[in-house]
Amino acid sequence: MERKLISARCGVINPLSIDDYIKTGGYVALRKALRMERIEILEEISDSKLRGRGGAGFLTSTKMMGLAKESGPMKYIVCNADEGEPGNFKDRFLIENDPHQIIEGMAIIAFATRANHGYIYVRGEYDHAIEVLQWTLLEARKHKFLGNNIMDSDFSFDIELRSGAGSYVCGEEFALIESIEGKPGRTRVKPPFPTSIGLFGKPTLIQNVETLVNIPAILTMGGKAYSKIGMPNCTGTKLISLSGNVKNKGVYEIPFGISIRKVIFELGGGIENNKKLKMVQLGGACGPFIPEYMLDMLIDYERFEEFESKTGAGAIIVVDDRFDLFDLMLRVVRFFEHESCGKCTPCREGHAQLVILLQKFIDKKASMKDLISIESLARVMHQTALCGLGQSSPTAIISTLRYFRDEYIDRCDIWTN
Amino acid sequence: MDLTQLLAQYPHEENRLIDLLLDIQKQKNNHFISEQEIQMVAKHIGVSEAKVCSVISFYTLLSFHPRGRYVIQICRDIPCHINHSASIVGTLEQLLGIQMGQTTQNGLFSLEYSSCLGHCDAPPSMRIDGRTYVHLTPDKVKAIISEYRGRTP
Structure with a gap:
């Protein structure tokens, strides 16, 4: 069931050895790219129909074209390694096990879009990943895969490493840009998008770690061949971070189109300690909770879009029936209350109110009016928050109101106003 | 390491502020940024003390208060x-x-x-x-x- 396109080297090679990477086909795609016309590379990516793996699922080629069209002496490529979504650990897995792939992907994109400088922004808590990347950058420079005249071509590009300091919202594009600029990570109003006015006011392309490592794979096999893997409108493979009350927790690479049930029961070996599955949270804290009867749903961005949320980061958190839905939701909402940057009102005030309302349901002191309030507040936040954080954080509530409505009603005192 | 020595390793650029603050904290046994350090960092980077404070208060890994070793x-x-x-x-x-x-x-x-x-x-x-x-x-x-x-x- 697994199909290892981007994780084939993980656990096989020594991640700190550039020789191991080169021996297993590393930097061949970059060599190939440097001999291609820039537009050809963009066409290959476009043919592959690759979509961003950070959560939003935006077409990578559209973003790349956006940057390629911009003129000016400075253009940036940023690798978003600020993985902080609870339940996600696939970017850490990629960095710690096959870091050169990221450098190669960034260099290819930089060449294709005429960008001249790169940043990798890693969350501050990923101490080991930071050490691995520092070493990897040194090695890549020493072997002329970074720096001036890469592989003796006329293309020059280098990458700097930046560490976060404990802030989930910095995974959002503009918050990340603010953070690299040395400021609190508060988002900006869009448009303009980062590809026109981004880091230090210059055109900037931001891509997730997993998206970037797909680039060498696409150039090696060709965009058309890549697009045949997975689903028609959701191509390639996806790394799944499987966690919770499941036997075999870990990262699995599967082609799009495999059902969630198969991932949990075949790859994951089922539920631990013979318990019964109660629900699954998809994507991470900002994703929906779904009941057991929906597990045959296929892993496919088109299918996930139904939830109006960013379920695309690929986490599957399995929860058995010992746990209380409202206790878990309170944890989710408290997480976002803590991580909200405070810039826009729906997110800053909304989460505080959601905590109060959820507490009423936990204490079984909620009224039908509270049920209406929590539903409308969640919708308002989803529609009016400034960035992806506040827009997607109410998904847990919106989805449970749909699939576990009985549990809300059970906790309401219908005689109270 | 002495703070002056540490500051000398950093350029006078705002975009290095977070790195610098993390570094200061790491060097200290009680992992926090003192008022005097805020003043010196602000002067070195060329931003207001308020700006340095806004960064410390925003990021979870940075602290105004002394913490354990x-x-x-x-x-x-x-x-x-x-x-x-x-x-x-x-x-x-x-x-x-x-x-x-x-x-x-x-x-x-x-x-x-x-x-x-x-x-x-x-x-x-x-x-x-x-x-x-x-x-x-x-x-x-x-x-x-x-x-x-x-x-x-």
Whole structure:
């Protein structure tokens, strides 16, 4: 069931050895790219129909074209390694096990879009990943895969490493840009998008770690061949971070189109300690909770879009029936209350109110009016928050109101106003 | 290292402010940024003290208040929670004689909650002084803490 396109080297090679990477086909795609016309590379990516793996699922080629069209002496490529979504650990897995792939992907994109400088922004808590990347950058420079005249071509590009300091919202594009600029990570109003006015006011392309490592794979096999893997409108493979009350927790690479049930029961070996599955949270804290009867749903961005949320980061958190839905939701909402940057009102005030309302349901002191309030507040936040954080954080509530409505009603005192 | 020496290693650029603050904290046993350090950093980078404060208050890993020699961060999110992180919190509180959010009287340990540490494949997890410990059990936590206690002269 697994199909290892981007994780084939993980656990096989020594991640700190550039020789191991080169021996297993590393930097061949970059060599190939440097001999291609820039537009050809963009066409290959476009043919592959690759979509961003950070959560939003935006077409990578559209973003790349956006940057390629911009003129000016400075253009940036940023690798978003600020993985902080609870339940996600696939970017850490990629960095710690096959870091050169990221450098190669960034260099290819930089060449294709005429960008001249790169940043990798890693969350501050990923101490080991930071050490691995520092070493990897040194090695890549020493072997002329970074720096001036890469592989003796006329293309020059280098990458700097930046560490976060404990802030989930910095995974959002503009918050990340603010953070690299040395400021609190508060988002900006869009448009303009980062590809026109981004880091230090210059055109900037931001891509997730997993998206970037797909680039060498696409150039090696060709965009058309890549697009045949997975689903028609959701191509390639996806790394799944499987966690919770499941036997075999870990990262699995599967082609799009495999059902969630198969991932949990075949790859994951089922539920631990013979318990019964109660629900699954998809994507991470900002994703929906779904009941057991929906597990045959296929892993496919088109299918996930139904939830109006960013379920695309690929986490599957399995929860058995010992746990209380409202206790878990309170944890989710408290997480976002803590991580909200405070810039826009729906997110800053909304989460505080959601905590109060959820507490009423936990204490079984909620009224039908509270049920209406929590539903409308969640919708308002989803529609009016400034960035992806506040827009997607109410998904847990919106989805449970749909699939576990009985549990809300059970906790309401219908005689109270 | 002396703060002046440390500052000399950093360019007068605002975009290095977060790195610089993290570095200062790392060098100190009590992992915080003092008022005097805020003044010196602001002067070095060329921004207002208020701006430096806004960065410290925004980021969880930066602190205005003295913390323990070893800051223990425990994940409080769902993947760890449903894998018994509460028993780890209980064990730590009992071992150290403090509550979450406090520092031991000898200044050796601080206990803090953290957002997901990204080790959900091996829960529950905690991070101490730049190292992450996974697959925790009460016994394992006891062994780790006594190892840290043994480190200090």
